[in-house]
Amino acid sequence: MEIFLQAVVNGLLIGGFYSLMGMGQNIIFGVMKIINFCHGEMLMIGMYLTFVFYSVFGIDPYVALPLVALGCFAIGALVQHTLITPSLGTKSFTNLLFLTVGLGLLYQNLALVIFTSLNRTIVTPYSGKIMHMGPITLALPKLVSLIMLVFITIALFLFLKYTQVGKEIRAVSQNSVGAEVVGINVKRIYILTYGLGCALAGIAGDLLTLFYVINPTVGSQFSFKALIVVVVGGFGSIQGAFVAGIFLGLMETMSSLIIGPTYRDLTVFVSFIIILVVRQMLILRRR
Numbered sequence: 001m002e003i004f005l006q007a008v009v010n011g012l013l014i015g016g017f018y019s020l021m022g023m024g025q026n027i028i029f030g031v032m033k034i035i036n037f038c039h040g041e042m043l044m045i046g047m048y049l050t051f052v053f054y055s056v057f058g059i060d061p062y063v064a065l066p067l068v069a070l071g072c073f074a075i076g077a078l079v080q081h082t083l084i085t086p087s088l089g090t091k092s093f094t095n096l097l098f099l100t101v102g103l104g105l106l107y108q109n110l111a112l113v114i115f116t117s118l119n120r121t122i123v124t125p126y127s128g129k130i131m132h133m134g135p136i137t138l139a140l141p142k143l144v145s146l147i148m149l150v151f152i153t154i155a156l157f158l159f160l161k162y163t164q165v166g167k168e169i170r171a172v173s174q175n176s177v178g179a180e181v182v183g184i185n186v187k188r189i190y191i192l193t194y195g196l197g198c199a200l201a202g203i204a205g206d207l208l209t210l211f212y213v214i215n216p217t218v219g220s221q222f223s224f225k226a227l228i229v230v231v232v233g234g235f236g237s238i239q240g241a242f243v244a245g246i247f248l249g250l251m252e253t254m255s256s257l258i259i260g261p262t263y264r265d266l267t268v269f270v271s272f273i274i275i276l277v278v279r280q281m282l283i284l285r286r287r
């Protein structure tokens with residue numbers, strides 16, 4: 001039972017990161033109807049920004065969280081305004097696909113040139129501290145990251161539901177033409193939405209740095225997992241991405257516990273295929 005509870009907590013932690021990545025991806029898709037294939041690289045940029053803030057300026061990763069989020073938001077807003085907006089005018093999925101994939105390769109190679117391929121880590125005075133909560137043992141950075149993931153998720157839901165900008169984002173996601181007719185600046189919402197999605201990825205990268213290695217290719221695996229979360233949770237559904245991310249994290253840890261760590265990814269991919277097949281059968285039956 002102790003091992004099971006430990007696996008559940010670890011699954012909730014990693015699932016929280018998948019949820020955050022998936023929600024950022026779904027915010028972008030829900031508004032602009034594009035899949036951001038460089039989303040994982042924004043997580044990598046967030047990790048390197050955290051590393052620079054800590055190693056150069058001595059700023060703690062948790063204190064640097066707003067700075068990292070703001071930096072990733074600025075990068076996303078600039079890219080959206082200068083590159084993605086003109087591509088949206090072509091109404092070509094292929095152009096947007098190659099653009100976001102190319103941006104991901106550009107981000108990776110820039111990180112490779114600046115930071116080289118060496119694995120980087122951040123070690124703080126509290127990195128080795130362990131918290132005992134009954135039968136569960138958890139490192140302090142993981143516990144703090146889990147709490148912050150919950151807080152950020154709640155804040156995101158409240159932002160989209162109650163703030164004026166959040167209502168405008170939801171309006172544009174439902175009907176961009178109708179939103180423009182009633183006076184909403186759709187182009188501004190596009191910039192804000194893409195920047196917000198990138199900021200969420202950067203936040204996930206910041207929270208990962210205290211117990212994960214930093215390298216130019218670290219975002220690739222999270223990018224693919226975020227895509228699984230988006231597909232399983234439903235394109236454009238923030239709530240679905242949250243549930244699917246938690247489910248994916250629990251599935252990974254449970255499969256590692258029951259079957260073995262070697263078959264963790266295999267279990268996830270097989271389950272993903274089964275979910276897609278069953279969903280398609282249900283859609284065909286409903287039609």
